[in-house]
Amino acid sequence: MSKNMKKNSEKKRILVVDDQPTNIKVLGNCLMGDYVIQVATNGEDALDIVNSENVPDIILLDIMMPGMNGYEVCRRLKQNKKTRNIPIIFVTAMNEDCDEEKGLKLGAVDYIAKPTNPAIIKTRVKTHLELKEHRDKLEALVEKRTDELKETLAILQAKKEAELSQAAKIHSGRLAALGEMATAMAHEINQPLNAINLVVQGWQVLQHRELLTREKMFEDIDLVQRSVERISKLIDHVRTLGHTDGEIVDIDLHEVLDNALSLCLSQFINDEIELKINTLDNIPRVKGIATEIEQVILNILNNARQAVEDYRKNRDQENFQPKVEIFVKFDKQTVNLAIEDNGGGVPPNITEFIFDPFYTTKKKGRGTGLGLSISSQIMTKFNGEITLENHPGNGAAFIVSLPVKHG
Numbered sequence: 001m002s003k004n005m006k007k008n009s010e011k012k013r014i015l016v017v018d019d020q021p022t023n024i025k026v027l028g029n030c031l032m033g034d035y036v037i038q039v040a041t042n043g044e045d046a047l048d049i050v051n052s053e054n055v056p057d058i059i060l061l062d063i064m065m066p067g068m069n070g071y072e073v074c075r076r077l078k079q080n081k082k083t084r085n086i087p088i089i090f091v092t093a094m095n096e097d098c099d100e101e102k103g104l105k106l107g108a109v110d111y112i113a114k115p116t117n118p119a120i121i122k123t124r125v126k127t128h129l130e131l132k133e134h135r136d137k138l139e140a141l142v143e144k145r146t147d148e149l150k151e152t153l154a155i156l157q158a159k160k161e162a163e164l165s166q167a168a169k170i171h172s173g174r175l176a177a178l179g180e181m182a183t184a185m186a187h188e189i190n191q192p193l194n195a196i197n198l199v200v201q202g203w204q205v206l207q208h209r210e211l212l213t214r215e216k217m218f219e220d221i222d223l224v225q226r227s228v229e230r231i232s233k234l235i236d237h238v239r240t241l242g243h244t245d246g247e248i249v250d251i252d253l254h255e256v257l258d259n260a261l262s263l264c265l266s267q268f269i270n271d272e273i274e275l276k277i278n279t280l281d282n283i284p285r286v287k288g289i290a291t292e293i294e295q296v297i298l299n300i301l302n303n304a305r306q307a308v309e310d311y312r313k314n315r316d317q318e319n320f321q322p323k324v325e326i327f328v329k330f331d332k333q334t335v336n337l338a339i340e341d342n343g344g345g346v347p348p349n350i351t352e353f354i355f356d357p358f359y360t361t362k363k364k365g366r367g368t369g370l371g372l373s374i375s376s377q378i379m380t381k382f383n384g385e386i387t388l389e390n391h392p393g394n395g396a397a398f399i400v401s402l403p404v405k406h407g
């Protein structure tokens, strides 16, 4: 076996359905090297094969056959959830009374005319297999993310109900926020999902008209990827909110800070942003969940990084050295971790909104506006808070405060 020859188990399967053995032979000969060929000489056999264990990846289907014709085979395959997604290409003789529209309406992806040209057969089969692979990957990805979202929303809902049943008045503000958050999340997720949907629909229309090119696909995949990333980012943000399993324990803020820095240090280095850390020994321990506080620090560091970057870009300042500085301090009651940047600071007219869910000034697709709102919810859980020390025009400092753990 030569090096670039695939093993049979790695090859895609093509089912060729035709009542004329000579036609099968022609198609088989031109596809045999690259694919595993399955053969049926009538509709019933074709259905049996598709419903067996060796499900084909694509079907080349003759229309005029004695007994069950190609349209009927196609109709039955499309009715069955298990076989609905297998691409079907009709192979028809010119003199046959063929109705292209009927086939496409039934869900076929393409037509090829007999006598067949091997080069055309090969390209069409390859294109449709690639298309299917893209579709499958996309569907799996969207399905996975949707499941995760549902799970998170279900946990949020359960949490909301549990807390409601306690009828604790102090919680009502936060509960309302969670409820609003769930609704708003669904809304935010809908936009990128719609974008994905439109792309796929567009592909289908073009494909029916034989106008779908690889260039077009690669061009669109970018948008699809950005949409999926946006969904991922939204979900990543709220995921910790739904977690009920983390235990509040004594933690060392140094360790948490080190972990957060290890996750984002390379970005600061790449962007040539100076990062300075001023800390003290013997920082008292605090109560919390390390991964959640790490997320808070990361959110604030990311904001600071983007703030100094924007400042550098907008002002086009020659001697501007972007800088983010971290200070850890404490007294008897509180440990403070301040993250200070020398960007433009928060515009005074928006300071009252920046902790609101989905409030963002960043370009579409760049920010979700969830970073600070989730961070402050996390801090409330540990009896801490985040405060802003703002110097409009000269930078901003966000201070994370947590009560010292006594005893």
Ligand SMILES: Nc1ncnc2c1ncn2[C@@H]1O[C@H](COP(=O)(O)OP(=O)(O)OP(=O)(O)O)[C@@H](O)[C@H]1O
Pocket (backbone or CB within 6 Å): 237, 299, 302, 303, 304, 307, 341, 343, 344, 345, 346, 347, 354, 355, 359, 360, 361, 362, 366, 367, 368, 369, 370, 371, 372, 373, 395, 396
């Ligand atoms: N260090 C900062 N300097 C200036 N403005 C800031 C700073 N940090 C936050 N902001 C402002 O607060 C807004 C809300 O921040 P938040 O972290 O909640 O969302 P975001 O950063 O826009 O999106 P993401 O979810 O990606 O973090 C930002 O859009 C920005 O306008």
Ligand SMILES: [Mg+2]
Pocket (backbone or CB within 6 Å): 299, 302, 303, 367, 370, 371, 372
């Ligand atoms: Mg942010």
